[in-house]
Amino acid sequence: MMTTTKTTKLTFISSILIFCLAAWDVHGQSNLKNINQSLRYSRYSRISPKIIPLKTGEREFLLQMPVEKIEEAPNFDDYTFSYVVVEDFEEEITEKNIVPLTASDLAKDTDRHFYFEKSVTIPADQNEAYAVIICKDTRQGDQYVYHTDLISPFIADIPNFGAYYDNDIPFDQTYINKGEALLFKSDQSMNLYHYFYPRAFEIPLPPMETRPAPVAKDIQVIDKGEFLVNVPQPFEDEGYYFVQTDTAEQTGFMVKTTNAAYPRVSTYDEMIDKLVYISTRNEHEALRAAEDKKKALDQYWLELTHDTEKAQGIIREYFRQIEFANILFTDFKEGWKTDRGMIYTVMGPPTGVFFDADKEIWIYDKIGSKSKISFTFARIRNIFTPNYYKLNRSRSYQPEWFQSITLWRSGKMAF
Structure with missing residues (x-):
């Protein structure tokens, strides 16, 4: 035995x-x-x-x-x-x-x-x-x-309540379509407070632009009142919400509310907005001013490629990148408007991603390239999200950045 x-x-x-x-x-x-x-x-x-x-x-x-x-x-x-x-x-x-x-x-x-x-x-x-x-x-x-x-030094505290899908699985995204509801639960009896921020954000500066970004204007905040845990809570407006148990504390739950098509692009106006990363200023302004947006977009892509099939390939790949950027990097901003989303959209998925407590480093080591390029995103403490990162910009990024844009415009960028 x-x-x-x-x-x-x-x-x-x-x-x-x-x-x-x-x-x-x-x-x-x-x-x-x-x-x-x-x-x-x-x-x-x-x-x-x-x-x-x-x-x-x-x-x-x-x-x-x-x-x-x-x-x-x-x-x-x-x-x-x-x-x-x-x-x-x-x-x-x-x-x-x-x-x-x-x-x-x-x-x-x-x-x-x-x-x-x-x-x-x-x-x-x-x-x-x-x-x-x-x-x-x-x-x-x-x-x-x-x-x-x-x-850690980058979070005030962890909330004692959680957000859930209707099948009680924890909500593992950072965005929902406006009008949808989440279920908030806690093992304690409590009221929750939620605040709505309707603000839209500008696109980030390019990685080689070292001048300071424009200072944000005052943020409008709308008090949406209290609600109970264990009762589905809808989020009706497009913007972002912050949910707290104690408004005197710097901890809570943030969710971005979006249109019904998000994270995909669904309108010609949206397509034009998101072409800003690979278009010249004149091209982008002309697209925005066009009365027939579809016709202007078709002409834009054909002038770049001179080939309908190649144009369709670029469109598919580029807006697929936008979709992934939205899925991966949305916080209170749309994912494609964050620094990480911008780099991801233009440069593609990094081959190396390494973290430290205060930063995230992306490495691109592409086949056929003679050199590696890395981007460092500094982690910044933020009341709304524990995952707020800003790119450490440098003029040295300019050659690789323009090369990637050229690949997009010639239909040679693929992942």
Whole structure:
């Protein structure tokens, strides 16, 4: 009996160790600072994991981990899932601190999501904490990593309420179409306050433009009053909303409200607005002034390519980039109007994405190119979103930027 019990325990421990190693590629030392997270921005990702934390105590958090199913009807057994909580971006991530997530850990398995929940407690003497979910596609080895702050200098606090779809999966986007509703839930009885900001934003300056951006005007705020948790709350106007439990605090939930077609482009006026990144000023002004927008756009593309088929290819690719920028980078701005969305639209998905507590670095190492180019986005503390980044602009970006624009205009840009 003693020998059988010991063997069973060793077999169990070995199986957990093998699972962890399968879920995590250990190449020397791995930490949040040196993990390439480029798959979170890929146009060909099969899943999209998130962590949406809720604060449940002074140092206690519920890690809500929805994994969006992008490929059709994915098989759970084709992936391995795990998570870890680290103190900083340099703490080593190994099989020793990774916690596996198995089918028995699934809180829900819906048409759109695999969903896990885990509670964690942060030691009282720990000043920072970051949660990481790791998902590995065992078919070809793709590794999806997503991290979020629990305690850090860039967030005031984590809300003790959450927003949910009507099937109780945590809301894992930053935008909804106006008129739609979210369900807000908490384990505490509370009223929530929400405020509406109708402001529209200008497009960002190019990456080589080092002069200061125009100073924002006063932001209009409309008090939309109180509402109860556990009751669906609609958001009727287009702009963005901020929801709080305590208006004296600097923490809450922000959601962008959009037109019904978002994140796609649906009108000729929208198409013209979004061509600003690859058009000359004169071209863009002429398009805006045209009485027949469709005819003007058709003529614009044909003059660039002199080929109808090639023009159709550029249109499809460019507005697909806009759609992805909106999905990936929307905050209180439309995704394509953010600094990261601008770079993504013109340069394409980066081949390397690396994070530190205070920045995000994109690397482009394109086939056929003799040099790498990198963009650094500084993280800025913002009451509305923990993921607000601004590009560190430099005149040195000008050659690569113009080269990418030329590729778009000649129909040679493809991803």
